[in-house]
Amino acid sequence: MDLIWEGLRKALELLVGLDPEVLGITLLSLKVSGLATLISVVLGLGAAVAVALNEFPGKRLVIALMNTGMGLPPVVVGLFVTVLLWRNGPFGFLGILYTPAAIILAQAVIATPIIAGLGLAALQHLPPELRLQILSLGATRVQLVWLLLREARLPLLAAVMAGFGGVISEVGASIMVGGNLKGSTRVLTTATVMESSRGNFEVAFALSFILLVLAFSVNALLTHLQQARRPR
C-alpha cells in the first residue's frame, strides 16, 4: 500500500516538476497513439462504411474477419511489423524500424480493425430504411454517408475510444518495433515495464498514473464530443 502512495506522490512530483524525460515520454505516447488512432479512424470508418453500404459476395466472411481483427494480440502485430520492417525485409528500405513511425504503424494495425468492427456494428444498428429515407430527401452519396455517420455518432465515438484505449495501453508491439529507446521510442507503457523490471516501483507507479490520467483525459474529451449538441 505504501508503494502505491509513494508512486502517487512521485507522479505528482514528476508532473509538477515538469520532469523533462517524463514529459517527453508522455507527449510521445500521446502523439504516437493519437496519430495511430487518427489513421485507424480514416481506414476503419472507411472500411465500415464500404461494407455497410454495399452488398457483395463474401460480405459475411469480410465481417467475420473484421471482428476477428478486433482481438489481434499486440505481440503478434509487433512480430509481423518487425519482420516486414527488418533491414532485409520487404519494407526494410524505409528504415523506420525502432522509430516512432514504426510504433504508429503497428498501433494503427491494432486499432483499425477495432474501429472498423465496432463502427460497422454501429452503422448496421441504424434502421435499414434510414438510408432510403435520406436518399429520398435528395441526398447525394457523400451527404448520405455524412448523415449516417452523424446518426451513429454515439457508438462511433465509442469505437474511437475503444481504438485509442487499445493502443495507448498496449506494450507488446511498441517494445518490439520501437525498442524502448531512451529519448526516441520510449512510451509510457514500455517505460513502465522497464522501471518495474528494474525494481523502481514508485517510478513505475508514477508512469502508470500518468497513463491513466492521459487515457481519462482523452476519453473525457471524446465523451464530451459524443454527448454534445444532443437536445434534451
Next chain:
Amino acid sequence: MSSPLLEVRELAVHRGRTPVLDIPTLRVGQGEVLALIGPNGAGKSTLLLTLAALLKPTAGTLAFHGEVLDSEARRQAYRRRVTMVFQDPLLFDTTVRENIAAGLKLHGVAAEARQQRVEATAAQFGITALLDRSARHLSGGEAQRTALARAFALRPELLLLDEPFSALDPPTRGGLLEDLGRILADTGTSALLATHDQAEASRLANRLAVMRGGRILQAGDLQQVMNHPDDPFVAAFVGMETLLQCTVSAAVEGVLTLALAGHELIAVGEAEVGDPILVGIRPEHVTLSLQTDKTSSARNQLPGTVTKVIPWGPFHRVELDCGFDLSTWVTPQSLTELALAPGRPVVAAFKATAVHVVRKGHPGGEAAQT
C-alpha cells in the same frame, strides 16, 4: 395531350429469380391522390420504392413529366422532386426543427429561406410548439407529423406514402388523415398512398388501385372501384362482403332478374339470360326491418333469420341467413328497436342498384385465380 406527372411502363422487379412486381402500366396525373391497397406482401412497398427511384427495377421504364429516368444523374435529380415517407418516421436524433430542415439542407437551401419554410410547414402540420423539442421524445403521432413536415418542406411534386398511419392509434390517425387531406388539397400535391385500410384510402384518395401478388388487379376512380369491383378479390378487399353466384333468369332493358338458392334478386346490368354471374352487395347498402315494406324503393326484399350479432366499433355487424349469407351494419339504436338477436326473423332490403355485377362467367374462374 400533355404527359402525366409519372408514367410507368412494363415495370418488373425480381428478387433473385422470383418476380415480385409486374406493372404493365400505371399513370399518376397532376394533383391526383392514388391509393394502393392490398394485403401485406402485395408489392405496395416495392412499387413505392421503385417509384421513388430507391430500388432499381429489373425491367421497365419510369417517366417523370414525360422524361424517362434513364441515367443515375436523372434519377438523382428526380429524387429531389419526389419524396417518400415511411411507416417508421425515421427521424434524426436532433430537434424537430432540424429534422424538418434536414431535406432543405441537403438541397442547399439558404439558412434564411430554410428557416421560413420550416416555420410555415410546422404551422401547417400543427407542430410549431414542438419545434425545439428533441425528436426522441415525441409521441407516435407527433413523430409522424414531423416526418410528413420534413417531406412537405421540400415542396415535392409527388409524395409517396408507405403506410404512414399504420402504427398510430385511431384518434391520432383520424386527426392526421384530416390534416394531410387538407394540406394535399391546398397545395395540389400529387400523392401515392400505400395502405391496407380501405377507409384510409377513401378519406385521402381520388383514385384507387387494388394490388395482389405484385400486380394491379384493378385501378380507377375511387367510387368506381369501390362500387364496381371487377374481380372477387377486389370486391372482398374494398368491403363488398357478400358475394353471390347466381344465374340470369331474365334481362329486360338493363334490369336483370337473378336466380339464387330459390330466391330472386333484381339487379341493374347487362347480361344474357342463362348466364352464370357473380354479384356483390356492400353491407352498408342493406337495411333491416321487421316486415316487407311495399312503399320502399328497395326492389329486393328478402325474408331471413339473424344468425350472428357482433359488436364492431360504433356499429354492430349482423349476419343473416336468407337462404344465402348476407351481412349488414346496424346502429345500437336499431339493434334495440328491432330486438335483433340470433333466431330473429327479419326482412333484408336493398336496391337493385346495390347489387353489383362483379364478374360474368363460370365460378371456376375464381378457383383458378387463388
